[in-house]
Ligand SMILES: CC(=O)N[C@H]1[C@@H](OP(=O)(O)OP(=O)(O)OC[C@H]2O[C@@H](n3ccc(=O)[nH]c3=O)[C@H](O)[C@@H]2O)O[C@H](CO)[C@@H](O)[C@@H]1O
């Protein structure tokens with residue numbers, strides 16, 4: 458099994474290009490099922506989750522054409538999905554179990570074909586992650602939904618019809634699934650208490666390019682006027698704000714100066730604000746964000762995760778890593794997922810001083826971490842261990858890095874380009 462080995466102690470310097478967002482491209486790929494012509498997606502990151510999604514779409518019968526990008530030239534991959542040959546409505550357990558976002562084919566299949574059978578995704582390391590809000594949303598649009606033998610079975614006679622959907626809690630995936638389903642429903646759908654993540658706006662932009670009538674994406678109320686059909690389109694995926702944030706934290710922790718290129722600063726307000734509180738100088742110019750922390754140690758910053766525009770849970774582990782070597786102590790409060798502190802034990806193996814009580818962690822900064830063998834437990838936990846390895850004395854070896862490949866494109870090449878001593882070994 459592959460591992461990543463990091464030698465700590467090098468302040469990062471230089472430019473790094475940000476890839477398309479995992480959390481935007483996955484729903485957008487699922488949305489292509491709604492069209493009755495090919496849909497071309499560009500700025501597609503090379504990620505394991507993208508491979509899984511294209512396999513899922515191909516398994517449904519869709520035609521997939523991939524134009525591979527080239528790292529270093531700035532040419533990202535592009536994917537064209539031809540949904541005209543879809544002949545199955547089943548998303549099998551083998552694929553769904555490896556990637557929860559597979560449940561996002563439910564809304565498109567149901568809207569387009571009147572039926573869908575999708576394996577229940579089940580829980581994962583960070584929490585139980587139920588899909589009840591997705592299912593209630595489909596029912597509000599007229600579908601009959603049952604759960605049997607580990608599969609969600611949804612069907613509707615005569616097509617979905619617009620309805621009022623009030624989410625009990627804010628869910629990114631449920632907002633996306635219902636928004637996609639409503640694009641082809643008869644009449645108007647009004648969704649309340651929607652998630653406002655930038656990836657939802659990106660998905661809506663893609664759907665609008667395909668002919669959907671959507672207003673309010675990025676606000677708590679989204680209104681969708683159903684249309685008869687959606688056509689082909691081209692859409693370029695939004696920059697990954699979590700990858701951006703991860704590189705900025707790496708720069709801050711190592712006392713470096715890094716410019717992220719092809720970034721989208723407006724989607725990162727809460728993260729940039731916390732980095733400034735930690736003592737970083739940040740300059741935004743167009744799609745470039747430069748963070749300068751040369752010669753300084755970060756100051757500890759309190760974090761409470763919240764739905765967008767609050768501080769993203771997907772950046773919590775990385776900020777925990779920064780707080781481990783910061784000046785002072787900080788409290789990290791995880792409010793989105795019940796079990797998203799799996800990285801704590803591993804950071805402790807590197808010498809971090811962290812005490813967890815319920816959903817809060819008290820982190821007392823230490824002057825120096827010491828390299829060790831650690832194990833990644835989920836995607837952002839993996840990233841936090843790499844960050845910690847970049848500042849630890851000696852060598853850190855991170856095992857189970859397949860989690861990392863779900864969400865970071867060529868992370869070791871990108872970090873090497875900034876001067877980090879990092880390599881992947883078999
Ligand atoms: C592919 C993708 O975009 N993944 C992101 C998405 O995940 P995902 O869409 O799965 O996350 P949600 O926003 O749905 O989850 C938020 C909370 O709602 C709960 N919940 C959700 C749905 C439901 O039907 N019932 C329910 O109780 C979840 O267990 C969780 O506690 O948003 C999360 C929160 O920003 C991010 O961490 C993930 O990176």
Ligand SMILES: C=C(OP(=O)(O)O)C(=O)O
Pocket residue numbers: 479480557558771836837864
């Ligand atoms: C939790 C995450 O992703 P997913 O919802 O795909 O598991 C993440 O990106 O940090």
